[in-house]
Amino acid sequence: MKKNVLIYTSLILLIIGFIVTYHAVVPKGHIQKNKKAQVYTSEWNGAISSVINQATIVANIDSKQLKSTTNGIFMSDTLTLMIPIRQIRDTFDCSVREYNDDCILIEKGSNKIKLYIRARKCEINGEIRETITNVEELNGTTYVPVDVICQTFGYQYNFDMKLNQASIISDNLEARSIPYKYNYEDEGRVPPVSNQGSLGTCWAFASLTALESSLMPEEPYSFSVDHMSLSNSFNLGQESGGDYAMSMAYLLAWQGPVLEKDDPYGDGVTTEGLEAVKHVQEIQIIESKDFETIKKMIFKYGGVQSSFYASSLNSHTGNTKYYNAQTNSYCYIGNQKPNHDIVIIGWDDNYPKENFNADIEGDGAFICRNSWGSDFGNNGNFYISYYDTNIGVHNVVYTRVDDNDNYDRIYQTDLCGYVGQLGYGEESAYLANAYTAKEDEKIMAVGFYATGIDTEYSIYICENFQDISSLSKRSEPVMTGKVKNSGFYTVDLDNSVTVKEGQKYAVIIRIKTPNSGRPVAVEYAYNEQTSSVILDDGEGYVSLKGITWENTEEKNGCNVCLKVYTDKLTANQ
Numbered sequence: 001m002k003k004n005v006l007i008y009t010s011l012i013l014l015i016i017g018f019i020v021t022y023h024a025v026v027p028k029g030h031i032q033k034n035k036k037a038q039v040y041t042s043e044w045n046g047a048i049s050s051v052i053n054q055a056t057i058v059a060n061i062d063s064k065q066l067k068s069t070t071n072g073i074f075m076s077d078t079l080t081l082m083i084p085i086r087q088i089r090d091t092f093d094c095s096v097r098e099y100n101d102d103c104i105l106i107e108k109g110s111n112k113i114k115l116y117i118r119a120r121k122c123e124i125n126g127e128i129r130e131t132i133t134n135v136e137e138l139n140g141t142t143y144v145p146v147d148v149i150c151q152t153f154g155y156q157y158n159f160d161m162k163l164n165q166a167s168i169i170s171d172n173l174e175a176r177s178i179p180y181k182y183n184y185e186d187e188g189r190v191p192p193v194s195n196q197g198s199l200g201t202c203w204a205f206a207s208l209t210a211l212e213s214s215l216m217p218e219e220p221y222s223f224s225v226d227h228m229s230l231s232n233s234f235n236l237g238q239e240s241g242g243d244y245a246m247s248m249a250y251l252l253a254w255q256g257p258v259l260e261k262d263d264p265y266g267d268g269v270t271t272e273g274l275e276a277v278k279h280v281q282e283i284q285i286i287e288s289k290d291f292e293t294i295k296k297m298i299f300k301y302g303g304v305q306s307s308f309y310a311s312s313l314n315s316h317t318g319n320t321k322y323y324n325a326q327t328n329s330y331c332y333i334g335n336q337k338p339n340h341d342i343v344i345i346g347w348d349d350n351y352p353k354e355n356f357n358a359d360i361e362g363d364g365a366f367i368c369r370n371s372w373g374s375d376f377g378n379n380g381n382f383y384i385s386y387y388d389t390n391i392g393v394h395n396v397v398y399t400r401v402d403d404n405d406n407y408d409r410i411y412q413t414d415l416c417g418y419v420g421q422l423g424y425g426e427e428s429a430y431l432a433n434a435y436t437a438k439e440d441e442k443i444m445a446v447g448f449y450a451t452g453i454d455t456e457y458s459i460y461i462c463e464n465f466q467d468i469s470s471l472s473k474r475s476e477p478v479m480t481g482k483v484k485n486s487g488f489y490t491v492d493l494d495n496s497v498t499v500k501e502g503q504k505y506a507v508i509i510r511i512k513t514p515n516s517g518r519p520v521a522v523e524y525a526y527n528e529q530t531s532s533v534i535l536d537d538g539e540g541y542v543s544l545k546g547i548t549w550e551n552t553e554e555k556n557g558c559n560v561c562l563k564v565y566t567d568k569l570t571a572n573q
Contacts, residue, residue, distance in 0.1 A: 049075040052164060059083070059146075059166040061091050061155075070494065072141065080133040081159070081166055082143040092149060093177045095299045097189070098218045104135060104144065106152075107299070109176050113152050115144060124152050178292075178299045183346035183367050185381065189216045190303070190345050193380030194225070195373035197266065200241035204228040205371035206305045206341035207247035207396075208257060211280070213345065214302025214398045221277070223257035230270035231255060231263075233415035234529050238268070244305055244341070244396045249417030251280040251398075252447070252488055252563070254410055275404065281445075281490035282400030287453060288393045291386060293485070294366075295347055297397040303345045303369065304397045307338035308390045327355035328377040329365065331385035338390040343369045351383060360387040400490065407444055407565035411435045413538030414523040414561040416530050418449045418488070422542055422556060423518030430546040431520045433562040434465045434506040434539040440569040442496035443505075446479075447563035449488050449521035452513040456482045460508040461497045471541060471549050474508055490565070498569065506539075507564055510546060524558035535559060 052075040057068040059081065066073050072084045085104065089096045094108035106113040114123035117135045121128060133145040146168065150157045154171040184190035191212040194205050208223040215221055229238050232250040236242060250256055258274040286293050286304065294304050309332045311320040322332045329351075346367035353360050365383040368391075374380045384391045413433065423429050431448075446459050458477040462470050479491050499505050513519035520542055525533040540552040540560035552558050 045079055046077045049077050049079060052161075055164045057081075057164055057166070059168060061168040062170055064091050066091065072143075074143075076133050076136070076145065078133045081146040081157075082133070082136060083146050083149075085142040085144055088144060088149070089300050092153060092155075093296075093300075094153070097187075098142070099188070100217075104142070106144075106149065107179075108153050110179055111152050113148060115148065117142070122148055124148075178295050180349045181347065182295070182299060183348075184213060184298075184303065184369075185345070185367075187217075189213055190369060191216065191220065191222065193369065193374045194371045196225075196371045199229075199238045199266075201225055201229050201238050202341045202371050203242040203244065203247060206307075206343050207244060207251075209343045209369055209371070210303040210305040210396070211251070211257065211278075211398045211401065213343065214401055215278075216302075221257075222260040223277075224260045224263040224265070226265045226267070226270055227256050227258045227263040227274065231272075231274075233532055235531055236529055244394065245418060247305075248283050248396065248488060249415065251276075252283065252417060253412060253415050254279055254404075255415075277404055279402045279404050279406050280398060280400070281402050281406070281447065282398075282488060284397050284399050284485040284487040286392075286395035286397065286485060288395075290395075291392055294344060294392055294395055297399070298344060298346065301397050301399045303343040304395050305341060306344050306366075306368075306392055306395045307341045308332065308384055308388060309334070309336040309338050310340035311336075321357060323382075324355060324357045327383070328381070329355045329357075329383040329385070331356040331358040331360060331388045333358060333360070333387065333389050336389075338394065342371070342384075344391075344395075345369045345381070348383075353385070353387075355383070356385050358385070358387070360385055362387070366391060396487070399487075408567045409438065409441070409565070411564040411566070412562075413534075413540065413559045414563070416523045416533055418451075418521040418561055419523045419526060419530055419533075420521075420558070421451050421516075421518035422520040422522045422552070422558065422560075423516065424544040425517040426544065427514055427516055427519060428510065428512035429520050430471075430508060430510050430541075430543040430549075431560045431562060432462075432471050432506050432508040432541040432543075432549070433560055433564070434504060434541075435564055437499040437501055437503045437505065437566075439501045440499075441501075441566040442498050442569060443493065443507075443564060444496050444567050445490050445492045445565040446507050446509070447488060447490040447565065448509055448511070449561050450483050450486045450511070450513065451519055451521050452486050452516045453484060454482065454514050455486070455519070456480075456512040457491070458510040459491060459493075460510075462506040462508060463497060463499065463503075465504045465506040468541065468549050468551070471506060471508060471543070472547050474546070477510075490563075496567070499566075506541075507562060508546070509562065521561040522552065522556070522558040523561060524556075533559070 059066040076082050097105045104115045115135050122131050136143040156169050158167045204225045212221050254276045256276050263271040323330045344366045349364045351365040353363050364386040459479040460474040460477050511519050525531050535553045541549045543549040
C-alpha cells in the first residue's frame with residue numbers, strides 16, 4: 001500500500017513539475033495559452049492547483065511580497081496565480097477601479113486593462129482578447145488573474161514549484177507609472193460640484209469631495225458638510241473657516257462622515273446622533289511641492305485636498321488679475337499664504353503657460369475642483385499652474401476608507417487629533433496609551449500619526465497594565481514597519497490579542513522619524529479652537545528610551561494620539 005502511494009505521489013509530482021515548468025514564463029503579448037497547453041484536463045489542473053494551495057504561496061513582486069496566508073493569493077484551477085483586487089494597486093503601483101459591478105479598469109502609465117467580471121474576455125489598450133481565467137468572486141473578495149497584468153505592464157513571471165514561490169519582476173523599473181495627462185471628469189471619478197455660498201466651509205467641502213472621489217466610481221456618496229463643520233470637537237462656527245487637520249480629526253475619530261440627506265447643508269444646525277457611514281483609517285499628508293507624488297496619489301487613490309491664495313474670497317466669479325476667465329486658469333506668484341481649499345482632480349503636464357495671466361517659466365497645470373458652484377470656471381473646475389506659489393504646499397489624500405463594520409469598537413482620547421508634537425530632541429521616542437476593555441474583546445489594530453516622512457514604527461502590547469512601571473516590561477513587538485509619507489496609519493495586527501472585560505492594557509509604539517526632534521503627535525488645548533480638549537479621559541505616556549516614562553496629561557498637558565480598534569469575542573472564541 002505504501003509503495004503504491006509513493007508511486008502515485010511521485011507521478012503527481014512529476015506531472016506537476018512538468019506542467020509548472022511548462023508554464024513558468026509568461027510571454028509578452030499573449031493572453032491565451034497555446035494549444036499544447038490545453039491538452040491537460042481540468043481535473044489534472046485542479047489537482048495540481050490543490051497541491052500548490054495546500055502550502056503557503058509566496059509571490060515576490062519587485063520589492064514587495066504577498067503570501068497566501070496573509071494576503072489571500074491562490075492558484076486557480078487553470079494554474080493562474082490570482083491576486084485580490086485590494087492588493088493590486090500598491091503591489092503593481094497602478095490605478096484600480098470597478099465600474100458598474102461588471103468590469104475592472106487597471107491603469108499604469110499609458111496602458112489600460114479592462115477585465116470583465118462575468119465574461120472570459122478582457123480589453124487591453126482598446127483591443128478585445130480572450131482570457132484563460134475569469135475574474136473570480138470568492139467570499140466577498142474579487143480576484144484578478146496575474147498573467148494579464150504581467151503581460152500588459154511588462155513583468156516577467158516565474159513559478160518555482162519546489163519553493164511554492166512566484167517571481168514577478170518588472171522589465172523596466174524606471175517606467176513612468178502615471179500618464180502625462182489625467183482628469184477625473186473623463187474617468188467618472190468626481191462627484192457633482194458643490195457651492196459653499198457665503199460660509200467659510202471650503203475646507204469641509206474640499207475634504208469631503210476628496211473623500212467621495214476616493215470611493216468612486218464603485219461607491220458614489222454625498223457626505224454632509226454641515227455635520228463635519230458643526231459636529232466636530234472644535235470650537236469654530238461655519239463662518240470661521242478651518243483646515244484639513246480638523247477634517248482628519250473628525251473622520252479618524254469616526255464622528256463622520258454622514259450622508260448629506262441626513263444633515264443637509266445651509267440651515268445652520270446639525271443633526272445629533274448620526275453614525276459614520278464609513279470609517280476612515282488612513283490619511284496621507286504629501287510633502288510640499290512633491291508634484292509627482294500628488295499625481296500618483298490622485299491616479300491611485302483619490303482627489304488630493306490642497307489650497308491656494310484666492311485674492312478675493314468673495315469674488316466667486318474669479319474676477320481677479322490672477323485668473324484668466326477665458327481659459328479658466330489661475331496663477332499667483334507672491335508672498336500671500338493660502339486661504340482657500342480645493343481638490344486636485346487631475347493634471348496636464350503640457351497645459352500651455354500662455355493660458356495664464358502671469359509670466360511663468362513653463363507649461364503644466366493641475367485640474368482643480370472648486371466649491372463655488374458650477375458657474376465658476378468650467379463647470380466648477382479650473383487650472384492652477386505648477387508655478388503657483390501655494391498650490392501643492394498643503395496636501396492630504398484619503399488612502400484607506402473601510403465600511404463602518406470593519407471593527408466593533410474604537411478606543412481613543414484624541415478627538416482633536418494631531419494638534420502638536422512632543423519629543424526629547426531625538427529622532428525616536430516611545431508613546432503609549434492605557435485603556436480598560438469594555439467587554440471581552442480582541443485587539444485587532446492600532447492607529448497612530450507619522451509626523452514626518454520615512455517614519456519607522458514598532459508596536460508592543462502590554463496585556464496587563466498595573467502602573468507606569470508595566471510599560472518597561474514589554475515583550476517583543478507584535479508589528480514593525482515603515483511608512484513613506486506623514487499622516488495617520490492603521491496597522492492591522494497579524495495576530496489579534498485577547499483582553500477580558502475590565503482588563504487594563506496598554507499599547508506602546510516606538511516611533512522614529514528622521515530629522516525630527518519631536519516625533520510624537522499629541523493633542524492639547526493651544527487656543528480657543530481647541531479649548532474643548534479633555535485631558536482626564538485616558539492615560540497617555542511618553543519615554544525617550546522606553547525605560548523611564550512620564551504621564552503626558554500630568555507633565556505635558558496633552559494626550560498622545562494613539563487609537564486602538566477591537567472586535568467582540570464570540571461565544572466560541
